[in-house]
Amino acid sequence: MHENLLSYINRHSPTPLTKDEEALVIATFQPKKFRKKQYFLQEGDVCKYAGFIVKGAMRQYRVDEKGAEHIVHLFIENYWANDRESSTMLTASKYNIDAWEDTEILVITRAEMLDLMSKIPAMTEMIRLMDERNAIANQRRLNSTLSNTAEKRYEEFATNHPQFIQRFPQHLIASFLGITKETLSRIRKQALK
Amino acid sequence: MHENLLSYINRHSPTPLTKDEEALVIATFQPKKFRKKQYFLQEGDVCKYAGFIVKGAMRQYRVDEKGAEHIVHLFIENYWANDRESSTMLTASKYNIDAWEDTEILVITRAEMLDLMSKIPAMTEMIRLMDERNAIANQRRLNSTLSNTAEKRYEEFATNHPQFIQRFPQHLIASFLGITKETLSRIRKQALK
DNA sequence: AAAAACCGTTGATATTTATCAACGGTTTTA
DNA sequence: TAAAACCGTTGATAAATATCAACGGTTTTT
Numbered sequence: 001m002h003e004n005l006l007s008y009i010n011r012h013s014p015t016p017l018t019k020d021e022e023a024l025v026i027a028t029f030q031p032k033k034f035r036k037k038q039y040f041l042q043e044g045d046v047c048k049y050a051g052f053i054v055k056g057a058m059r060q061y062r063v064d065e066k067g068a069e070h071i072v073h074l075f076i077e078n079y080w081a082n083d084r085e086s087s088t089m090l091t092a093s094k095y096n097i098d099a100w101e102d103t104e105i106l107v108i109t110r111a112e113m114l115d116l117m118s119k120i121p122a123m124t125e126m127i128r129l130m131d132e133r134n135a136i137a138n139q140r141r142l143n144s145t146l147s148n149t150a151e152k153r154y155e156e157f158a159t160n161h162p163q164f165i166q167r168f169p170q171h172l173i174a175s176f177l178g179i180t181k182e183t184l185s186r187i188r189k190q191a192l193k
Numbered sequence: 194m195h196e197n198l199l200s201y202i203n204r205h206s207p208t209p210l211t212k213d214e215e216a217l218v219i220a221t222f223q224p225k226k227f228r229k230k231q232y233f234l235q236e237g238d239v240c241k242y243a244g245f246i247v248k249g250a251m252r253q254y255r256v257d258e259k260g261a262e263h264i265v266h267l268f269i270e271n272y273w274a275n276d277r278e279s280s281t282m283l284t285a286s287k288y289n290i291d292a293w294e295d296t297e298i299l300v301i302t303r304a305e306m307l308d309l310m311s312k313i314p315a316m317t318e319m320i321r322l323m324d325e326r327n328a329i330a331n332q333r334r335l336n337s338t339l340s341n342t343a344e345k346r347y348e349e350f351a352t353n354h355p356q357f358i359q360r361f362p363q364h365l366i367a368s369f370l371g372i373t374k375e376t377l378s379r380i381r382k383q384a385l386k
Numbered sequence: 387a388a389a390a391a392c393c394g395t396t397g398a399t400a401t402t403t404a405t406c407a408a409c410g411g412t413t414t415t416a
Numbered sequence: 417t418a419a420a421a422c423c424g425t426t427g428a429t430a431a432a433t434a435t436c437a438a439c440g441g442t443t444t445t446t
Contacts, residue, residue, distance in 0.1 A: 018446080026306060032430075047328070062336065062340065064340060068338070070203050070339060070340040071333070072332070072336060072339070083333070084325070084328055084329060085329045085332065085333075088325055088329075089329075110411090128321075131324050131325075131328065132277070132281055134328060135277055135324065135327060135328060135331070136277060136278045136281070136282075138276075138328070138331045138332070138335065139265075139277070139278065139331070141265070141335060142265070142331065142334060142335050142338065143255065145335065145339060146263060146265070146338060146371035147255065147257060147263040147371070149402075149403095150402080150403070155417085169422085169423065169424085170424065171422095171423070171424080172425075176338035176339070178340065179403075180403075180404060180405080181406075181423085181425095182403090182405085182406095182424090182425080183402085183403055183404075184424095185424060185425055186403095186425090186426085188424095188426085189426095197417075245396085266442075343432075343433070344432095362392085362393065362394085363393075363394065364392095364393070364394080372433070372434090373434055373435080374393085374394075374395090375394090375395080375433090375434075375435085375436095376432085376433055376434070377396095378394060378395055378396080379395090379396085380435095381394095382395085382396095387446100388445105388446085389444105389445080389446075390440105390443105390444080390445070390446085391442100391444070391445080392439085392441105392442075392443070392444080393440105393442075393443090394439105394440100394441090394442100395438100395439085395440095395441105396426075396437105396438085396439085397436105397437090397438090398435100398436090398437090398438085398444085399434100399435080400433105400434080400435070400436095401432105401433085401434070401435085402431105402432080402433075402434080403430100403431085403432075403433090404429100404430080404431070404432085405428105405429080405430070405431085406428090406430095407426105407427090407428090408425105408426085408427090409424105409425085409426085410423105410424100410425095411422105411423085411424090411425105412421100412422080412423075412424100413420105413421085413422070413423090414419105414420080414421070414422080414429085415418105415419080415420070415421080416417100416418090416420085
């Protein structure tokens with residue numbers, strides 16, 4: 001169950017985990033299962049857990065005043081599900097995170113994570129690297145959103161994240177890209193020619 | 194010259210700097226001046242420096258295939274100018290950063306920063322906190338971009354960042370929000386009623 | 387002091403994207 | 417296995433935003 005996580009940590013830090021550290025990681029991360037459609041986080045709650053996805057797929061979204069959903073993140077294996085704003089500021093989350101498929105996930109509280117980081121240098125390294133990548137990815141996404149047309153954004157996304165295209169239905173991809181499902185459908189039709 | 198930076202660091206870390214640490218910070222950050230329009234970073238170069246702005250204003254932008262500029266960040270006093278992707282991955286930057294006003298800035302290389310972080314815990318804390326805030330701010334900006342109309346985005350921006358509205362001309366604000374200057378002009382006219 | 391560059395605005399028009407409604411083919415649920 | 421929910425598509429139309437061109441008033445440069 002924890003192998004994916006251990007190898008993820010080792011892949012993202014210069015110093016491999018010792019056996020003791022591995023044991024501590026395993027003891028701290030708690031395995032949970034979420035059935036399809038089950039909430040990992042609901043709007044209004046404080047996000048108490050970060051979750052490392054071992055198997056399955058989740059989505060994070062916001063519901064606007066008119067009741068429309070806006071996908072902000074899609075997660076699959078080896079991704080972290082979390083509302084960072086809520087969990088670090090301890091404020092009510094504006095987002096929902098739920099399971100799109102039946103999902104196995106390893107959860108950890110913020111306090112536990114800070115404790116692990118103080119005890120395991122590799123953990124701190126990993127978090128730093130993750131943050132770095134995340135910052136870069138967000139910057140790219142923002143750019144793409146601000147200065148490309150819907151068509152180009154879809155192209156970019158499809159070439160950079162083919163796994164997501166296969167895994168999630170089109171209307172979720174459309175929402176993630178900030179366009180309607182109808183527009184995406186038409187873009188794809190165009191692209192075939 | 195360095196007071197702003199020292200107080201910034203102390204404001205963003207739980208443990209205040211010791212006198213020795215202060216001296217080290219002052220010795221490491223190098224003061225530079227940039228005249229209006231002067232480049233801090235040019236597209237194609239690797240971003241070697243991060244800069245803490247002591248006085249003045251800068252902008253970061255991308256030039257697309259058609260030669261149009263897209264503002265991705267605006268910086269004023271107490272902001273950090275940097276292309277994170279380029280400076281951490283050592284890749285050619287896709288961005289330009291230049292001075293919008295005459296600007297005084299304290300620069301540091303990535304290697305120097307890592308060295309400082311290893312010697313000064315408060316520095317590491319500061320960077321972590323900064324990263325955290327940045328991640329949160331980016332998430333918010335992305336959301337706003339994906340799910341709000343241009344009008345609402347401008348409203349949000351104007352209430353959350355009045356300093357920028359006063360400091361930069363409208364066409365830069367428009368570009369930052371991902372809309373044209375004409376559209377922003379019309380939105381503002383509407384809003385007066 | 388004249389010329390040039392910059393800035394915000396407005397009008398006319400074109401393009402992009404959203405909205406609304408309907409359909410047939412899945413897949414899931416009861 | 418029948419009913420319901422879900423999914424992608426298409427058409428008609430509406431709304432949001434971009435583009436192009438021009439203007440007068442600054443401010444900056446020469």
